[in-house]
Amino acid sequence: MSHDESYATVVPIDAAARGRAGSAPPGDDRLIELLDFVRRRLAGEYEIDEFGFDHELTDKVLLELLRPLYRHWFRVETLGLDNVPAEGGALVVANHSGTVPVDALMLQVAMHDEAHRPVRLLGADLVYELPVLGHLSRKTGHTLACREDADRLLRKGELVGVFPEGFKGVGKPFRDRYKLQRFGRGGFVASAIRAGVPIIPCAIVGAEEIYPKIGELRTLARALGLPYLPVTPLFPWLGPLGLIPLPSKWMIEFGEPVRTDECDPDAADDPATVFNFTDHVREIIQQRLDDLRLRRGPAFPPLF
Amino acid sequence: MTRTVLVTGVARHIGARVASVLASDPGISRVIGVDTVPPPTPARDGGPAPGGVPLGRTEFVRVDLRSPDIAQVIAAADIDTVVHVDLMSAPRALMKEHNVIGTMQLLGACQRSPLIRRVVVRSTTEVYGSSARDPAVFTEDAEPPETPSHGFAKDAVEVEGYVRGFARRRPDVTVTTLRFADFMGPGVDSPLTRYFGRPVLPTVLGFDPRLQFVHVDDGVEVLRRVTMEDRPGTFNVAGDGVLLLSQCVRRAGRPTMPLPSPAFGVLGELAGRVGLADFSPEQIRLMCHGRAVDTTRLADELGWKPKFTTAAAFDDFLRSLGRDADGGPLAALIGRIEEEFGR
Structure with a gap:
């Protein structure tokens, strides 16, 4: 002393x-x-926002648990962080893959640790019907993918993230890896136009290899009410061990923002404009994915 | 202009409080309170009886809303303003007829009266239902993905439907519908306040709903304001912010008993049968998915906000039960250790 x-x-x-x-x-x-x-x-003396986001729990507990996975298991590298605005509303649009949506968690860590902003992801309604997953998702700042919530978050100047491929992307077979699936009805574009916020294309490379889906158990999935039940080289053969994701090398790149404030907010109701934007963003992401995949090289360096 | 106000449901807490505050307003010439049973009388030698609210110069008329007698009351007293706060959530058998038929009779009587200028109706945010596909925050114009199909919430949806019909037929009348979040505070008796009064709180395993409350004082104040001023439209009324159920039970310092959702329903029914609590299907849904509403419209229209936030309303309710909102013995113990270290 x-x-x-x-x-x-x-x-x-x-x-x-x-x-x-x-x-x-x-x-x-x-x-x-x-x-x-x-x-x-x-x-119970802590605050959550109206969406159920528990800032403190997320920062002090949940992200701490994810960080080792982010840093040491997947060795995530980020590129193009300058393209993420330091403040104000923006919509990050990313590809979805990996059988289990671990990419959403890693995107959240990347945003928090490298861009220093909480990302508010929009999730499928299935997430909110399931026990545990639903409230954990709300506590970590995410909410249901619906027009009201997207508009509300963007109006509040939040950084919102979407995976427009949804289950089609995350549950696609391994042979289709890095092939972007259909982008839904472009609801995310309409929300961005209404709010006049930029769209930030985001490419995530590495998630495709964590649980290579080589087959699925359709009947069991239907019985359980799940969109799919995967068969991977390790699951279900190795039981719980099969749940360990393969340690692929990850890269996350943020592309140049696509401006939407130049068009009239009413254009959000014009299907042609919305589809044009959707296609444009989709092309950018596909191109970034292809480049980034080459740049990364083998998924499991230095092996293959 | 003299004002004569009819308040329904004065035998219950909210109705009595509204009648009482209107009766003390010099801008109102008469307050007529109606209910099917007489209000609990304040003790003779001053001071309200337990649960009783002094009604001041409110004139009580015992009338059943379901009967056409209400039309005579409205005509005889030259009523120009109707404040309909009489919605009941139990017992279930009586409730529906009381809520829906009662409102129909009341609105029918209003429609025939040429003097009626203003109608204020108490509704509930339960009209939005509660489901996994809900937007996080409901605005007044939001269309809920699943409208409630049971009980009190369904009654409220139907009541609002009749109120809209009335507003269309009588465009000369100012119609205000207030959708209140769950009331909290001293004297409030609702399924939710009874729930939090229990020694052990059953919760649905794996769910942690967002809840919103409005303090009963704020509820009365909003009702008073829209009774005195022209504020046509539908408004959400809730305290700022939300509380998770887990936060509520921690503040209350009570142990929880997480049950898988089917068990929750069965147990709730059993508990209901022995008169312990009533977990309606709506409440079980609320216990899973929760609900929050946007109150911007009310704040913009009235230029006023509830004094109590959701958290403050809940803490005040806990105090009224004689409990500290210190989070129970363990949190209190840690608080004490902290103080020791600080020294």
Whole structure:
């Protein structure tokens, strides 16, 4: 303990009681912070936004759990971060793959750690019907992919992320890897036009190889009400071990923003405009994917 | 202009509070309160009886809304403003007839009266239902993906339908519909307040719904304002912010009992049969998917916001039960340890 700190006892007691008077050794400070965190969590004294986003839980707990996967397992590299605006509404549009939507989680870590913005993803309604998954998704800032929620988030200046391929993308067979699927009805484009926010094309390379889907169990999937039940080289043969994703090398690239503020907000109701934008964005992403895949090289370096 | 106001449901807490606050307003010449049963009388020697609200100069008329007698009351007293707060959520057998037929009779009487200028109807945000496909936040114009098909919520949807019909037929009348989030605060007795009053709280395993509350004081104030001023339209009324059910039970410091959703329904029914609680299908859905509403329209129209946030309303309700919102013994203990360390 340094000489100065021995005067700690003269700090007014109420200031000291607040716990951050700087009088306690740094270890104690951190302990108090931790205790305070635990107490507030236990007492329900924390704020969530109207979508159910629990900022604190996400930053301090859930992202911490994902980070090792992001850093060490997939070794994710990001490119084109300058294209993500530092503030204001924007719509990130990305390809979806990997059988299990791990790419959504990795995109979230990338956005938080590298672009320093929380990303609000729009998810399928199935997610919100399932126990656990639904509320975890809300707590980490995501919400249902519907017009109202997309418009509301963009109006509030949030960074919104969508995977327009949906289940068609994430559940496609391994042989179709890196082939973009159909982009739905372009609802995401309409939302961006209404809000006048830029669309940021995003290519994610690496997710395709984590659970190579070589077959599926259709009858069982239908019985369970799931969109598909995959067969991979490891699942279901190895049981729970088959759930471990293969450690492929990942790259995430953000492309140049596509501006939508130059067209009239009413154009959101014009199918031709919406489809044009949708096709344009889709082409950009496909091209970025092809380039990025070449740039990455083997999925499991240095092996193959 | 003198005003004569009819308030329905004065035997219950909200109705009594609204009648009471209107009765103390000098701008209103008469307040007629109606209900099927007399309001609990305040103790003779001053001060309200437990659960009783002093009604001031409110004149009580005992009348069943389902009967055509209500038309005579409206005609005889020269009523020009009707405040319809009498929606009941239990018992289920009586409820539907009371809510829907009662509203029809009341609106029928209003339609025949040439003096009626203003009609205020209390509805509920339950009209939006609760499902996995809901938008996170409902605005007044939102069309819910699944409209409620049971119980109180369905009644409210039907009541609102009749109110819209009335507004079309009488464009000269200012019609205000208020969709209230669940009331919280001292004196409120609702399925949700009874739920939070239990020693152990059953929850649906794997779900953590967003809930919104409005403090009963704010509810009364909104009803007073729209009774005094012309504010046509439909408005959501809720305290700012949302609370997760998990936050609520932590604040209440009560243990939970997570049950898989089918069990929740069965247990709820059993509990309902022995009069413990009533978990309607709507409530079970709310316990899964939750609901939040947008209150911008009300704030813009009235230039006023509820004083209590959702969290503050809930904490005040806990205080009214004689509980601290300190999050239970473990959180309190950690709080004490923290203080020790701080010293």
